[in-house]
Amino acid sequence: xxxxxxxxxxxxxxxxxxxxxxxxxxxxxxxxxxxxxxxxxxxxxxxxxxxxxxxxxxxxxxxxxxxxxxxxxxxxxxxxxxxxxxxxxxxxxxxxxxxxxxxxxxxxxxxxxxxxxxxxxxxxxxxxxxxxxxxxxxxxxxxxxxxxxxxxxxxxxxxxxxxxxxxxxxxxxxxxxxxxxxxxxxxxxxxxxxxxxxxxxxxxxxxxxxxxxxxxxxxxxxxxxxxxxxxxxxxxxxxxxxxxxxxxxxxxxxxxxxxxxxxxxxxxxxxxxxxxxxxxxxxxxxxxxxxxxxxxxxxxxxxxxxxxxxxxxxxxxxxxxxxxxxxxxxxxxxxxxxxxxxxxxxxxxxxxxxxxxxxxxxxxxxxxxxxxxxxxxxxxxxxxxxxxxxxxxxxxxxxx
Numbered sequence: 238x239x240x241x242x243x244x245x246x247x248x249x250x251x252x253x254x255x256x257x258x259x260x261x262x263x264x265x266x267x268x269x270x271x272x273x274x275x276x277x278x279x280x281x282x283x284x285x286x287x288x289x290x291x292x293x294x295x296x297x298x299x300x301x302x303x304x305x306x307x308x309x310x311x312x313x314x315x316x317x318x319x320x321x322x323x324x325x326x327x328x329x330x331x332x333x334x335x336x337x338x339x340x341x342x343x344x345x346x347x348x349x350x351x352x353x354x355x356x357x358x359x360x361x362x363x364x365x366x367x368x369x370x371x372x373x374x375x376x377x378x379x380x381x382x383x384x385x386x387x388x389x390x391x392x393x394x395x396x397x398x399x400x401x402x403x404x405x406x407x408x409x410x411x412x413x414x415x416x417x418x419x420x421x422x423x424x425x426x427x428x429x430x431x432x433x434x435x436x437x438x439x440x441x442x443x444x445x446x447x448x449x450x451x452x453x454x455x456x457x458x459x460x461x462x463x464x465x466x467x468x469x470x471x472x473x474x475x476x477x478x479x480x481x482x483x484x485x486x487x488x489x490x491x492x493x494x495x496x497x498x499x500x501x502x503x504x505x506x507x508x509x510x511x512x513x514x515x516x517x518x519x520x521x522x523x524x525x526x527x528x529x530x531x532x533x534x535x536x537x538x539x540x541x542x543x544x545x546x547x548x549x550x551x552x553x554x555x556x557x558x559x560x561x562x563x564x565x566x567x568x569x570x571x572x573x574x575x576x577x578x579x580x581x582x583x584x585x586x587x588x589x590x591x592x593x594x595x596x597x598x599x600x601x602x603x604x605x606x607x608x609x610x611x612x613x614x615x616x617x618x619x620x621x622x623x624x625x626x627x628x629x630x631x632x633x634x635x636x637x
Contacts, residue, residue, distance in 0.1 A: 257384025259390035267394040278474030279346035281481030294361025297326040297450035299368040318434040359419040380504040389414035452590040491564030497573040506579030526565035559615040570626035
């Protein structure tokens with residue numbers, strides 16, 4: 238019993254991630270059943286936009302904040318005035334640019350401009366708030382805050398399953414949930430956590446670090462969402478919706494565990510880095526990936542065998558296999574990246590960003606020009622993930 242309690246205590250912050258993953262997974266299945274193919278395509282575009290903003294919303298400023306800031310005591314964070322200014326500036330730029338772009342290009346999927354601004358600001362701000370809670374050691378609450386909108390998404394989906402409603406009402410309810418929940422987290426942090434803006438950092442060092450974190454998060458965002466971007470550009474809204482369904486079914490569970498591993502392991506490596514811990518975490522990521530893949534294949538077979546869902550999985554077997562393999566590679570690479578970020582110097586970070594940026598841009602350009610099927614796009618994205626992982630692992634060995 239004591240061993241179980243210790244295990245639960247070590248990983249209880251995983252509970253909100255499980256709820257968030259389950260909520261997103263279930264809402265994806267439900268929405269596919271009650272939306273028309275076109276409205277489900279719009280749903281897919283909106284959820285993708287939310288996910289991109291939450292990842293890229295402050296241009297890597299959250300990593301800069303984590304790297305520069307310290308927590309000398311509970312609920313007190315020491316950071317730099319320059320870092321806070323940079324983060325707030327990035328938040329403003331991404332809110333304006335993101336909301337205007339989304340409003341102009343995806344009006345059927347999105348909102349009016351004022352609502353688009355509020356939603357974009359909320360999702361980008363949530364990224365920063367989650368990292369404040371993370372640095373303060375409130376891992377459970379940090380993950381609860383990050384995943385709450387997904388829980389609201391499934392509740393709205395369940396309501397639409399039993400009661401009629403259109404796409405417009407759905408997206409307005411979701412927007413209201415995001416805005417209200419982020420406002421609540423902001424109030425909690427303002428009342429609970431104090432900030433001391435006393436840490437010193439030279440402007441030159443700040444700019445260099447910010448630039449390289451920006452390059453790193455840009456590359457990560459590109460390879461995370463490149464498949465969706467390419468498919469949205471090359472295929473219809475309906476076909477994009479089908480791919481989104483597959484991606485969320487077979488890849489999203491890996492992404493959730495990947496984010497959790499990165500979330501916990503970076504802090505662990507910064508506290509106590511050693512090669513034995515790295516090897517143990519790498520083995521853990523491989524075994525977790527194989528377990529997740531087995532569960533997903535079993536679920537897919539069960540849903541199809543008993544006609545629980547109408548989606549025809551058998552039409553997409555090559556794509557499913559590529560998604561599962563990509564998920565395993567991403568899970569493994571999350572541990573490598575956490576170890577690398579904990580040990581890296583500015584010079585090594587520059588090297589990694591340069592090599593990864595060149596490889597990503599070259600392969601992405603080739604895919605955009607030459608890829609003629611969903612399977613070829615997925616194979617190219619898998620190649621990018623493998624190359625990225627190899628580069629980080631080679632440079633990490635040099636750091637050791």
